[in-house]
Amino acid sequence: xxxxxxxxxxxxxxxxxxxxxxRKPVLDGLPLLFGDLDRNALEEAVRIKxxxxxxxIVLSMGSPKLRDTVKDALAVGADEAFxxxxxxxxxxxxxxxxxxxxxxxxxxxxxxxxxxGEGSTDNxxxxxxxxxxxxxxxxxxxxxxxxxxxxxRARAVRNMEESFEVVEAQLPALITVTSGINEPRIPTLxxxxxxxxxxxxxxxxxxxxxxxxxxxxxxxxxVSNLGPLQQRKKIIxxxxxxxxxxxxxxxxxxxxxxxx
Amino acid sequence: MAEILVFCEKDEVxxxxxxxxxxxxxxxxxxLATAILGRDAKEKVDEYFAYGADKVYLxxxxxxxxxxxxxxxxxxxxxxxxAELLLIGSTRRGRExxxxxxxxxxxxxxxxxxxxxxxxxxxxVDRYSLAGSTISSEFIKTTKKVISIMPKAFKLAxxxxxxxxxxxxxxxxxxxxxxxxxxxxxxxxxxxxxxxQTLVCIGKGLSKKEDIALVKSLAxxxxxxxxxxxxxSHDLQWLSEEREVGLSGKKCKPRLCISVGxxxxxxxxxxxxxxxxxxxxxxxxxxxxxxxxxxxIVGDLYQVLPKLIKxxxxxxxxx
Numbered sequence: 001x002x003x004x005x006x007x008x009x010x011x012x013x014x015x016x017x018x019x020x021x022x023r024k025p026v027l028d029g030l031p032l033l034f035g036d037l038d039r040n041a042l043e044e045a046v047r048i049k050x051x052x053x054x055x056x057i058v059l060s061m062g063s064p065k066l067r068d069t070v071k072d073a074l075a076v077g078a079d080e081a082f083x084x085x086x087x088x089x090x091x092x093x094x095x096x097x098x099x100x101x102x103x104x105x106x107x108x109x110x111x112x113x114x115x116x117g118e119g120s121t122d123n124x125x126x127x128x129x130x131x132x133x134x135x136x137x138x139x140x141x142x143x144x145x146x147x148x149x150x151x152x153r154a155r156a157v158r159n160m161e162e163s164f165e166v167v168e169a170q171l172p173a174l175i176t177v178t179s180g181i182n183e184p185r186i187p188t189l190x191x192x193x194x195x196x197x198x199x200x201x202x203x204x205x206x207x208x209x210x211x212x213x214x215x216x217x218x219x220x221x222x223v224s225n226l227g228p229l230q231q232r233k234k235i236i237x238x239x240x241x242x243x244x245x246x247x248x249x250x251x252x253x254x255x256x257x258x259x260x
Numbered sequence: 261m262a263e264i265l266v267f268c269e270k271d272e273v274x275x276x277x278x279x280x281x282x283x284x285x286x287x288x289x290x291x292l293a294t295a296i297l298g299r300d301a302k303e304k305v306d307e308y309f310a311y312g313a314d315k316v317y318l319x320x321x322x323x324x325x326x327x328x329x330x331x332x333x334x335x336x337x338x339x340x341x342x343a344e345l346l347l348i349g350s351t352r353r354g355r356e357x358x359x360x361x362x363x364x365x366x367x368x369x370x371x372x373x374x375x376x377x378x379x380x381x382x383x384x385v386d387r388y389s390l391a392g393s394t395i396s397s398e399f400i401k402t403t404k405k406v407i408s409i410m411p412k413a414f415k416l417a418x419x420x421x422x423x424x425x426x427x428x429x430x431x432x433x434x435x436x437x438x439x440x441x442x443x444x445x446x447x448x449x450x451x452x453x454x455x456x457q458t459l460v461c462i463g464k465g466l467s468k469k470e471d472i473a474l475v476k477s478l479a480x481x482x483x484x485x486x487x488x489x490x491x492x493s494h495d496l497q498w499l500s501e502e503r504e505v506g507l508s509g510k511k512c513k514p515r516l517c518i519s520v521g522x523x524x525x526x527x528x529x530x531x532x533x534x535x536x537x538x539x540x541x542x543x544x545x546x547x548x549x550x551x552x553x554x555x556x557i558v559g560d561l562y563q564v565l566p567k568l569i570k571x572x573x574x575x576x577x578x579x
Contacts, residue, residue, distance in 0.1 A: 013391035014525075025394050094359065094369065123389050123396075124507065125371045127359035130328070134363040139437035140328065142356045155441070160352055162450070166441040179494060179508070180501075218401070219368030225389055225396040228533060233554040238545065244557045245567050248539060249575065251555050257458075257516035257537045258482075258572075 001054030001150065003045040003113045005078065006101055006132075007038040009062035009069050010122040018227035025227065032062070032069050037117025039076075041177045043184040045115050046077035048150055055079045057111070059104055061089050061097065067200070075187035075195030082108060086204045093218045098131035100215070103208040105136065111172055113154065118143055118176040129176040139169035142176045261290040262342045266313070267335055267357075268349025269326060270411070271304065275311045277347045277409060279417035282312030284378050290345070291315060295338045297323055297331065305426060310419035317341065320430045326353060327436035332360040334431050339365055339404075341427070345383070350408035358408035367404035374413050374511070383407075392507040392530030410511060412454040451485060451502050458484035459514040461505055461532060464491050465521015465542060465561055469498045474565050475520065481572040487512065489528045505531035521561045524549030541565070 011030035018025055034042070045056045058073045060066055061084035070081045084104055092100070105114065114136075119126040133140035145159035150171070158165040159178050187195065205211070235251070237244040252258040264285060266277045274294060281292045293315040294308050299322045308316050317338045323330045335357070339346055346361060348354040350372050362369030374395070375386040382399055385407055389396035400407070453459065460479045466472070472486075479486045487505035492498050505512055506528040517535035522528060524540075524547055532538060533552065540553035543560050550556045557564055 013393070013527075016390055016393050016526075018393055023394075025390050027390075095363070098363070122391060124391070125359075125387075126355050127362075127369060127371060130356050130359040131363040133329075134332070134360050141438065142328070143352055157444075163443040163445050165443050168439045168441060169437060220370060221399045221401055223384065223397045223399060225394050227394050230533075230552055232538065232552055234550065234556070235554065236545070236550055236556040236558060238558045241559055241563050241567055244559060245564065245571050248555055248557055248568070249571055252516065252537065252539065255516075255537050255554075 001048060001052045001113065002057065002111045003048060003054065003115060004057045004059055004105060004108060004111045005038075005042045005045045005073070006114065006116045006128065007034045007042060007058060007060045007073055008117070008120045008122075008128075009033070009060055009066050010035050010120060013121050023226040023229070025225065032065050034060075034069065034072060035117055035121030037119060037121065037177060037179060039184040040179055040181050041115040041117050042073055042076055042078065043182045044147060044177055045113070046185075047182065048113070048147070049077070052150065054112075057082065057108060059101065059108070060084065061100060063090070067202070070200055071192070071196050072187075074198040074200070075192040076185060077191070078198070080199045080201070082201050082203060084203050084208070088205045088212065088215060092215065093220050094125060094127035094131060095219055096215050098128050098135055100208070100210060101128065102132055102135040103210045104203060105132075107203075107208050113150070113171060114138070114174040116174070116176050118178050126176075129174060133174045136174070138172060138174045140174040140176070141167055141169055144175050144177045145180045147175070147181070261288045261344045263293050263315075264288070264290045264345045264347060265317075265335075265339055265343035266292070266294045266347045267354075268351065269298075269353055270349060270351055271307070272416075273349030273351065273411045274308065276411070276414045276416055277349060278308065278311040278313055280376070280414035281347065282417065287378050288345075288381065293317060293343065295319070295335060297334055307419075309422050309424045311417065312420070312422070313424055315425045315427060317427050317429050320428050321433075323433060324436065325440055327438055327440075328353070328356050328360060329438075330433050330436050331357055332364055333433055335361055336365045337431050338429055341429070344404055346404075346406045348406065348408045350410045354408050358406050362406040365404060365406070366402070367406045368400035368402035369406040370398055370400060371408045373407050373409045376407065376409070388507065388530055391527055393526045412511070412513065446502075453485050453487050453503065453505060453510040453512050456485035456512060456514050457516075458482050459487050459505075459512055459517045459532070459535070460484045461487040461489070461517060461519045461522060461528075462492060463489040463520070463522030463528070466492070466498075469496070471562075472498060474562075474569075478518070478520075478565055478569050478572075481569050482516075482518075484516075484518070487531070489522055489525075507531065519549055519553065520565065522549050523547045524552065
């Protein structure tokens, strides 16, 4: 079983701060890591490998710092990694991301499963998986909460709003996972050391045979990206419990949000 | 713009999208259309017109079930009748469909929009970005556009008495690549946090599962729904994931949100940011939740809640 896991490198979202004066996000200097659902996808791939044998191949596109970030994935149990680093790849939209990944996947060639998170931790647009399914013409199972069985077919439980939907697909297939699927492991020191010795291949645009024309123009243009305007009253009561509650209830009554 | 085509597998979301569509179609010089693919199509048509559709595309043959690949094909074929803008309800199915259709149809795409504004005949689409800490406003530069819009983003308009054109379409559909084996209905009650007028949200300040009873009595006194942060639903599993509020959960717009024992991480607060009034109870006066609250009580929730419940019960303040 050969499994390609697509991982997105993002800044650590828990550390993003918004500048009060400008409402702009501060991203400079924040640590880079793989997203939460990305790590669930990787964990699932490693578990399948441990059960069924085979290889876990990591594929990721990002900044030159990806050379470091990718070691996290190799420590967790991936066997090898392909990293896509090129100035042409920076600041691209979902369509182009999917196109670049599709090219790289075609170059890797042999695979039974492609695993991804259902959305990225930074923008959570959830476009890459479905677009890849179209581009590679693969059966796609999205929102997978449980992979029950994988051999020549994958049987998975999808976490939909009102129901769990059990579906099957012939391999090769593409699967996107949701967070409930597993608890990603924390690698041991030995695994981290072993991971740093695993093969990493770096590809540029020319290596995967994608031209500037094929990358295309951006289809979406971000006009602004700011923290929301928050005009809250921020009235804090720090008196005795009884005073606080009287104050709070009075204020809520005045606001007209209590009582009918 | 020729046509705005609206689709969602949930009728109530279609009605929301139509309600918005009819406010902008004139300024975009567009007709408003919807597509119905399901079996019960014919019975629905009148309601679709009543919410503002000028045209309803009816599939002559319904797809066998909801398969994303088949629906993608069906909607691309219907869109080719003259749509330039496809509005899809961003349910889980819709979130998957939108980028697939965009890829196949050759359209630019934004998913999970929280709002769309029309500016000089162009559409400016808002969505949460950077894990909810920012709102990104984007133009789609391609002529064909696909936008998936979060349920409840647009207000439902009044129905009008209106009729429109029914276009029956013969679709050429492929066989699905998946096989649906079964659907297991989720246990527990269905909750509609997005529609709640009053919301009580709880976080890790609650020390044990049994204490949810305390929160329930507050919610009962207020006639409120209960929501929670991700650790409560996902890590501790004290409440069902249907009650998770935040970036990966529900985005709520209640009149009043009472936040109890929640520190105020952005991943959660993005889900309550559109509340009219936010009141927070937390024992740490430096907790970030107080930065986004209108009113706050610094105090131990185990002392505050029983008194608050009593006060509300005695006052009979039901929301």
